[in-house]
Amino acid sequence: xxxxxxxxxxxxxxxxxxxxxxxxxxxxxxxxxxxxxxxxxxxxxxxxxxxxxxxxxxxxxxxxxxxxxxxxxxxxxxxxxxxxxxxxxxxxxxxxxxxxxxxxxxxxxxxxxxxxxxxxxxxxxxxxxxxxxxxxxxxxxxxxxxxxxxxxxxxxxxxxxxxxxxxxxxxxxxxxxxxxxxxxxxxxxxxxxxxxxxxxxxxxxxxxxxxxxxxxxxxxxxxxxxxxxxxxxxxxxxxxxxxxxxxxxxxxxxxxxxxx
Amino acid sequence: xxxxxxxxxxxxxxxxxxxxxxxxxxxxxxxxxxxxxxxxxxxxxxxxxxxxxxxxxxxxxxxxxxxxxxxxxxxxxxxxxxxxxxxxxxxxxxxxxxxxxxxxxxxxxxxxxxxxxxxxxxxxxxxxxxxxxxxxxxxxxxxxxxxxxxxxxxxxxxxxxxxxxxxxxxxxxxxxxxxxxxxxxxxxxxxxxxxxxxxxxxxxxxxxxxxxxxxxxxxxxxxxxxxxxxxxxxxxxxxxxxxxxxxxxxxxxxxxxxxxxxxxxxxxxxxxxxxxxxxxxxxxxxxxxxxxxxxxxxxx
Numbered sequence: 001x002x003x004x005x006x007x008x009x010x011x012x013x014x015x016x017x018x019x020x021x022x023x024x025x026x027x028x029x030x031x032x033x034x035x036x037x038x039x040x041x042x043x044x045x046x047x048x049x050x051x052x053x054x055x056x057x058x059x060x061x062x063x064x065x066x067x068x069x070x071x072x073x074x075x076x077x078x079x080x081x082x083x084x085x086x087x088x089x090x091x092x093x094x095x096x097x098x099x100x101x102x103x104x105x106x107x108x109x110x111x112x113x114x115x116x117x118x119x120x121x122x123x124x125x126x127x128x129x130x131x132x133x134x135x136x137x138x139x140x141x142x143x144x145x146x147x148x149x150x151x152x153x154x155x156x157x158x159x160x161x162x163x164x165x166x167x168x169x170x171x172x173x174x175x176x177x178x179x180x181x182x183x184x185x186x187x188x189x190x191x192x193x194x195x196x197x198x199x200x201x202x203x204x205x206x207x208x209x210x211x212x213x214x215x216x217x218x219x220x221x222x223x224x225x226x227x228x229x230x231x232x233x234x235x236x237x238x239x240x241x242x243x244x245x246x247x248x249x250x251x252x253x254x255x256x257x258x259x260x
Numbered sequence: 261x262x263x264x265x266x267x268x269x270x271x272x273x274x275x276x277x278x279x280x281x282x283x284x285x286x287x288x289x290x291x292x293x294x295x296x297x298x299x300x301x302x303x304x305x306x307x308x309x310x311x312x313x314x315x316x317x318x319x320x321x322x323x324x325x326x327x328x329x330x331x332x333x334x335x336x337x338x339x340x341x342x343x344x345x346x347x348x349x350x351x352x353x354x355x356x357x358x359x360x361x362x363x364x365x366x367x368x369x370x371x372x373x374x375x376x377x378x379x380x381x382x383x384x385x386x387x388x389x390x391x392x393x394x395x396x397x398x399x400x401x402x403x404x405x406x407x408x409x410x411x412x413x414x415x416x417x418x419x420x421x422x423x424x425x426x427x428x429x430x431x432x433x434x435x436x437x438x439x440x441x442x443x444x445x446x447x448x449x450x451x452x453x454x455x456x457x458x459x460x461x462x463x464x465x466x467x468x469x470x471x472x473x474x475x476x477x478x479x480x481x482x483x484x485x486x487x488x489x490x491x492x493x494x495x496x497x498x499x500x501x502x503x504x505x506x507x508x509x510x511x512x513x514x515x516x517x518x519x520x521x522x523x524x525x526x527x528x529x530x531x532x533x534x535x536x537x538x539x540x541x542x543x544x545x546x547x548x549x550x551x552x553x554x555x556x557x558x559x560x
Contacts, residue, residue, distance in 0.1 A: 078284055078285070080515070087289065087290065088292050089286055091286055095301055
């Protein structure tokens with residue numbers, strides 16, 4: 001299950017490199033954002049550009065669905081990260097709490113991983129660490145990469161390769177996800193991308209034609225929007241999530257009068 | 261393509277509906293010197309308790325889901341002391357004095373309620389006296405009761421004969437005094453789970469923000485025992501222990517149907533008991549016991 005994690009904790013240099021690709025948004029997802037932009041602008045004719053853009057717009061819609069699904073599932077299916085499962089855990093079975101077998105996890109030697117592990121030993125557990133199944137990173141990046149692949153085979157292969165061999169591998173080596181988490185995230189991505197592409201093309205074809213036409217007609221505006229989207233893709237939508245968090249806080253503190 | 265999509269949708273639906281795993285519950289011991297056991301479930305007769313308290317060998321429940329005040333012992337089982345027929349709607353938290361009089365709050369019906377040692381229940385002070393949504397409760401050294409009100413953002417002092425006065429007004433800035441407890445030195449700890457702050461009101465009535473870590477701490481119920489404060493956190497699903505002068509320490513984290521930890525109490529042996537509201541609407545609750553591994557060894 002955690003065979004890939006067995007390479008961790010042996011070389012500081014290797015672990016630091018893996019950690020770099022885990023933590024640095026540009027290194028982690030800049031390539032995917034770049035591939036998305038290249039696919040957006042890379043059509044050889046107006047017709048092929050329009051076709052690509054239709055696929056990519058639908059892909060973005062699918063990616064939002066995928067990240068929603070993986071978030072809902074991870075909050076529903078309570079399965080902690082492997083590093084958490086290396087701790088003492090009791091599982092509810094009938095009317096009893098039964099101690100689970102601990103998962104052997106190797107901790108990476110880089111500074112951040114060591115600091116996080118020391119925090120874990122002192123009882124610091126992020127709520128996000130308690131629901132690792134399925135991997136939302138896997139779902140999100142596989143959905144985007146597959147969408148790029150549908151628009152442009154070469155760029156798609158690069159994006160898919162980067163997603164699998166850099167982003168997903170780093171997640172598994174570090175013990176943040178098991179291969180099962182990643183496989184489940186990828187399954188959600190493939191399923192939902194297929195469904196959304198089919199439904200949007202069949203049922204919302206007119207709307208899609210209009211929207212892709214607008215991106216060509218108002219190319220400056222659409223370029224700005226696509227840049228923002230690619231930027232957010234590169235940072236796994238962290239800024240949008242922060243913005244939504246701000247809206248929730250504003251609702252609570254301003255509208256409901258709960259200012260502190 | 262159409263057939264393929266239908267197959268994908270069917271598989272996705274089957275996958276989603278087969279996720280009965282959500283009914284699972286986990287307890288993660290971050291302090292390995294403790295162990296967890298499921299102490300009680302709905303099978304003993306309660307609904308979904310919020311507050312709970314060990315007192316002289318009995319466990320008392322402010323049963324929010326079951327709309328009742330209850331007591332439990334191993335020999336006698338569960339006894340209903342006060343139920344909804346008396347007017348309470350959502351028992352929240354409770355304290356018991358040395359004469360075994362039980363006092364409890366109600367965040368829906370409001371007011372301060374008593375089940376006296378002679379077995380007579382009464383409403384000491386209700387909404388008409390300004391207690392609109394009562395939450396935390398503490399027994400003051402002078403014998404009066406301190407009651408937190410989440411809607412008025414105040415802590416009231418209530419005498420046994422029902423006189424209500426402001427103890428901490430709005431100007432103290434406590435948004436929701438969800439739980440309160442005195443320590444050995446007469447300091448009052450106040451848990452605010454709206455602003456996510458643990459306060460300490462010292463003897464000179466100066467309010468200190470003891471723990472203020474908005475991102476990962478939201479105190480639900482606090483209980484002081486043997487120099488330490490035990491804290492449940494229903495937002496982050498954790499049990500903490502805080503000892504003055506030391507760092508806040510996580511004892512356990514909870515997930516699945518055991519994640520909604522509410523009340524906390526400690527018995528004479530130092531075993532910690534937590535009420536868990538797994539599904540308040542459907543009156544599903546549990547009580548978890550967290551005890552030191554050595555305790556079992558000593559018992560054997």
